[in-house]
Amino acid sequence: xxxxxxxxxxxxxxxxxxxxxxxxxxxxxxxxxxxxxxxxxxxxxxxxxxxxxxxxxxxxxxxxxxxxxxxxxxxxxxxxxxxxxxxxxxxxxxxxxxxxxxxxxxxxxxxxxxxxxxxxxxxxxxxxxxxxxxxxxxxxxxxxxxxxxxxxxxxxxxxxxxxxxxxxxxxxxxxxxxxxxxxxxxxxxxxxxxxxxxxxxxxxxxxxxxxxxxxxxxxxxxxxxxxxxxxxxxxxxxxxxxxxxxxxxxxxxxxxxxxxxxxxxxxxxxxxxxxxxxxxxxxxxxxxxxxxxxxxxxxxxxxxxxxxxxxxxxxxxxxxxxxxxxxxxxxxxxxxxxxxxxxxxxxxxxxxxxxxxxxxxxxxxxxxxxxxxxxxxxxxxxxxxxxxxxxxxxxxxxxxxxxxxxxxxxxxxxxxxxxxxxxxxxxxxxxxxxxxxxxxxxxxx
Amino acid sequence: xxxxxxxxxxxxxxxxxxxxxxxxxxxxxxxxxxxxxxxxxxxxxxxxxxxxxxxxxxxxxxxxxxxxxxxxxxxxxxxxxxxxxxxxxxxxxxxxxxxxxxxxxxxxxxxxxxxxxxxxxxxxxxxxxxxxxxxxxxxxxxxxxxxxxxxxxxxxxxxxxxxxxxxxxxxxxxxxxxxxxxxxxxxxxxxxxxxxxxxxxxxxxxxxxxxxxxxxxxxxxxxxxxxxxxxxxxxxxxxxxxxxxxxxxxxxxxxxxxxxxxxxxxxxxxxxxxxxxxxxxxxxxxxxxxxxxxxxxxxxxxxxxxxxxxxxxxxxxxxxxxxxxxxxxxxxxxxxxxxxxxxxxxxxxxxxxxxxxxxxxxxxxxxxxxxxxxxxxxxxxxxxxxxxxxxxxxxxxxxxxxxxxxxxxxxxxxxxxxxxxxxxxxxxxxxxxxxxxxxxxxxxxxxxxxxxxxxxxxxxxxxxxxxxxxxxxxxxxxxxxxxxxxxxxxxxxx
Numbered sequence: 001x002x003x004x005x006x007x008x009x010x011x012x013x014x015x016x017x018x019x020x021x022x023x024x025x026x027x028x029x030x031x032x033x034x035x036x037x038x039x040x041x042x043x044x045x046x047x048x049x050x051x052x053x054x055x056x057x058x059x060x061x062x063x064x065x066x067x068x069x070x071x072x073x074x075x076x077x078x079x080x081x082x083x084x085x086x087x088x089x090x091x092x093x094x095x096x097x098x099x100x101x102x103x104x105x106x107x108x109x110x111x112x113x114x115x116x117x118x119x120x121x122x123x124x125x126x127x128x129x130x131x132x133x134x135x136x137x138x139x140x141x142x143x144x145x146x147x148x149x150x151x152x153x154x155x156x157x158x159x160x161x162x163x164x165x166x167x168x169x170x171x172x173x174x175x176x177x178x179x180x181x182x183x184x185x186x187x188x189x190x191x192x193x194x195x196x197x198x199x200x201x202x203x204x205x206x207x208x209x210x211x212x213x214x215x216x217x218x219x220x221x222x223x224x225x226x227x228x229x230x231x232x233x234x235x236x237x238x239x240x241x242x243x244x245x246x247x248x249x250x251x252x253x254x255x256x257x258x259x260x261x262x263x264x265x266x267x268x269x270x271x272x273x274x275x276x277x278x279x280x281x282x283x284x285x286x287x288x289x290x291x292x293x294x295x296x297x298x299x300x301x302x303x304x305x306x307x308x309x310x311x312x313x314x315x316x317x318x319x320x321x322x323x324x325x326x327x328x329x330x331x332x333x334x335x336x337x338x339x340x341x342x343x344x345x346x347x348x349x350x351x352x353x354x355x356x357x358x359x360x361x362x363x364x365x366x367x368x369x370x371x372x373x374x375x376x377x378x379x380x381x382x383x384x385x386x387x388x389x390x391x392x393x394x395x396x397x398x399x400x401x402x403x404x405x406x407x408x409x410x411x412x413x414x415x416x417x418x419x420x421x422x423x424x425x426x427x428x429x430x431x432x433x434x435x436x437x438x439x440x441x442x443x444x445x
Numbered sequence: 446x447x448x449x450x451x452x453x454x455x456x457x458x459x460x461x462x463x464x465x466x467x468x469x470x471x472x473x474x475x476x477x478x479x480x481x482x483x484x485x486x487x488x489x490x491x492x493x494x495x496x497x498x499x500x501x502x503x504x505x506x507x508x509x510x511x512x513x514x515x516x517x518x519x520x521x522x523x524x525x526x527x528x529x530x531x532x533x534x535x536x537x538x539x540x541x542x543x544x545x546x547x548x549x550x551x552x553x554x555x556x557x558x559x560x561x562x563x564x565x566x567x568x569x570x571x572x573x574x575x576x577x578x579x580x581x582x583x584x585x586x587x588x589x590x591x592x593x594x595x596x597x598x599x600x601x602x603x604x605x606x607x608x609x610x611x612x613x614x615x616x617x618x619x620x621x622x623x624x625x626x627x628x629x630x631x632x633x634x635x636x637x638x639x640x641x642x643x644x645x646x647x648x649x650x651x652x653x654x655x656x657x658x659x660x661x662x663x664x665x666x667x668x669x670x671x672x673x674x675x676x677x678x679x680x681x682x683x684x685x686x687x688x689x690x691x692x693x694x695x696x697x698x699x700x701x702x703x704x705x706x707x708x709x710x711x712x713x714x715x716x717x718x719x720x721x722x723x724x725x726x727x728x729x730x731x732x733x734x735x736x737x738x739x740x741x742x743x744x745x746x747x748x749x750x751x752x753x754x755x756x757x758x759x760x761x762x763x764x765x766x767x768x769x770x771x772x773x774x775x776x777x778x779x780x781x782x783x784x785x786x787x788x789x790x791x792x793x794x795x796x797x798x799x800x801x802x803x804x805x806x807x808x809x810x811x812x813x814x815x816x817x818x819x820x821x822x823x824x825x826x827x828x829x830x831x832x833x834x835x836x837x838x839x840x841x842x843x844x845x846x847x848x849x850x851x852x853x854x855x856x857x858x859x860x861x862x863x864x865x866x867x868x869x870x871x872x873x874x875x876x877x878x879x880x881x882x883x884x885x886x887x888x889x890x891x892x893x894x895x896x897x898x899x900x901x902x903x904x905x906x907x908x909x910x911x912x913x914x915x916x917x918x919x920x921x922x923x924x925x926x927x928x929x930x931x932x933x934x935x936x937x938x939x
Contacts, residue, residue, distance in 0.1 A: 002631070021610075023609070023632075025630070025631035025632055025635070026631050027631050033844065034844070040628070041614070041618060042522075042614065042615075043614065044609065044610055044613065044614050044632055044633050045631055045632075046628045046629075046630065046631040047628075049841070
């Protein structure tokens with residue numbers, strides 16, 4: 001697939017590297033030759049120094065004949081213009097990164113489409129959704145559901161006293177037929193486990209299960225449930241504003257701590273329902289004053305990843321049950337997980353999820369996709385006559401970097417075992433390590 | 446790459462290098478089957494050594510590729526440099542074997558020199574009595590140049606899909622000539638395929654054109670390989686004089702010229718992008734340099750009363766100029782009588798070479814353009830110290846780091862010529878021969894010191910000198926940094 005990416009900022013270059021590893025043809029357009037030079041010399045992709053909002057630049061980049069055009073420059077309006085130009089030149093699909101809800105509002109959908117934007121990436125919105133999900137199910141690190149929860153993938157960190165710690169997977173599978181351990185993240189590495197692998201305390205286990213059995217999972221893994229009500233947010237960023245203004249805001253009681261008085265003044269406008277406190281949340285006194293002792297959850301959303309991680313640790317010492325940190329440096333995600341930060345939010349991964357969704361999108365379905373730091377979870381529909389449907393799963397030679405976790409057939413979720421035969425039209429939940437998605441996809445077409 | 450791998454990895458992924466070297470050797474083995482078949486076709490006994498060496502290359506290639514089990518496939522920057530340099534050496538080592546065991550009966554030093562000279566498209570030959578060489582040997586010499594001209598690695602990138610990742614990128618950067626490397630397609634294998642397709646098409650057209658002239662098919666193939674790759678081996682000891690045909694000279698002028706043009710530019714031209722072509726300063730300079738030197742040559746020829754017919758002031762000097770600037774190294778009959786001024790200009794042409802991204806050698810016009818524009822700015826700044834000036838090439842501003850890199854390149858280039866010359870002189874080679882040969886080999890031109898009228902050909906050099914020159918050829922073909930960086934202690938240190 002030929003993909004043109006406009007903007008080589010953090011999100012743009014992350015996408016370019018990722019998609020290049022997925023064997024797509026990438027052309028990256030930006031005006032800053034220095035940023036491009038590094039990518040050009042080290043990755044298997046083409047770069048072009050040109051203005052992404054000019055006809056000449058996009059024509060030279062081949063936007064006219066590309067299958068996917070992704071505009072991820074720092075400015076929303078530039079992205080919209082770039083998409084519009086690309087569409088008029090003949091790009092098949094366009095995606096723009098936005099940072100206001102306006103362009104996502106269903107009421108404006110036709111207008112946005114008219115401008116030449118097929119889909120939008122709105123990392124702040126996705127982040128808000130993800131934070132809400134994690135607050136609701138505070139025991140899970142990752143929560144990914146298909147078809148209204150028919151099939152659920154939940155990432156759980158095994159506590160020290162977990163009954164599962166030290167158990168071999170084959171023994172676990174023998175006694176628990178309703179759970180499938182799709183992957184294990186240990187230290188910095190995600191592995192697709194086999195029967196002989198053991199689960200250990202401190203691992204993040206990715207369980208796949210169906211709606212009827214998800215309720216048993218926390219107990220099985222030795223986790224306690226907490227209901228979250230009072231949430232403390234550090235940093236009045238766009239993400240925070242999006243979070244406190246989401247539709248489900250009544251469920252939680254939010255307090256925002258922001259150090260900049262000017263931003264605080266603006267926040268009172270934008271977030272009328274929540275309490276605003278001016279002060280530096282790195283200061284314990286401020287935290288105490290903001291009510292950290294009574295808070296159920298602490299969400300750190302400043303632009304500084306290190307501050308977010310460290311303050312979350314402080315909050316844990318105050319007895320907060322759930323912590324969420326925005327970590328923009330992908331290398332730090334594993335560190336944050338190791339330090340027992342409840343949920344990690346990363347804009348780049350959220351954007352990649354959307355793009356993977358677009359790569360997998362056929363005409364009939366809109367698959368869901370979730371990008372993790374070094375793996376992807378995707379929903380893929382099996383086509384008639386594809387390799388995956390011909391034999392039972394155990395006879396398909398799957399490479400070691402992927403696993404088939406569960407599937408949805410006629411609206412019913414079920415787990416996949418070796419004897420399962422996948423039928424055309426089944427929507428399969430696939431867990432694969434980074435760079436393997438295109439291999440998986442080939443088996444389904 | 447996984448964090449764990451980064452922690453445990455050695456500096457160089459040797460097992461992966463060995464595996465890729467194995468694949469490449471297999472390719473060389475396949476190439477060798479062509480001369481074997483040719484020899485067999487002409488009923489020569491040389492088919493046997495070629496067949497044996499081809500089998501040897503295929504066998505050792507297969508063993509290396511299958512027995513070496515890399516722990517991970519990732520190739521870094523160091524791997525790219527080391528692999529590219531070692532591929533060229535390994536290719537030459539296997540490529541020299543037929544010369545030793547066939548009717549050519551060369552010594553090891555001669556054979557290695559000949560092979561390295563072939564692959565690097567230098568075209569300097571130590572073979573005496575080329576008329577006695579078998580067809581198979583002639584074809585092998587021509588094929589070495591043809592493969593080396595566009596690049597061994599580039600060929601591999603085009604046909605082995607396994608290298609289509611960032612490791613392949615590193616190798617591409619280490620081998621392709623030029624300061625920055627134009628990618629004409631998003632993925633490296635597509636770029637390699639496009640470039641090789643153009644190269645192949647040009648070669649086929651050239652073969653047909655030469656065949657239409659006085660040459661037979663075999664000679665056409667050999668000369669086409671030697672021309673488009675700007676190598677310069679000929680099947681006849683008299684080189685192209687043996688045909689004494691204006692037609693052959695004109696056809697070769699055109700294709701040597703094309704061999705000296707950036708292939709990415711030819712690609713854009715074929716795809717209807719004339720704007721890039723018009724805006725290209727390097728191509729324009731290339732044409733201007735050829736035009737200017739032609740005028741100088743003609744004046745000198747007339748002044749020296751060397752005009753015998755109309756060709757002496759048109760086709761002959763033009764042929765010589767294009768042959769020198771593109772580092773092909775064919776010569777016309779009368780060259781040594783044109784005077785020392787012409788010879789001095791020839792030095793400049795050898796130094797400059799043609800465009801980056803082409804099959805030619807030398808320091809490349811691109812670099813000289815950077816140098817001169819930068820020098821102009823510096824001189825301007827003597828008078829207007831506050832003026833901010835940038836080096837602009839092909840309509841784009843070049844950043845300072847790149848200019849610095851180019852200047853460093855040119856300095857090292859000159860140092861290598863001087864160093865090489867001194868080493869050769871210390872081995873008892875006459876001074877003129879020593880410096881001329883070092884210069885000619887580093888710039889991959891392959892003109893022998895004999896053309897100066899004072900010196901003699903490469904065959905009189907002592908064996909040690911041949912090894913030194915072989916090394917210079919490799920350094921010149923891989924544009925210095927790729928080879929030199931391996932020799933630095935930093936390369937082998939964490």
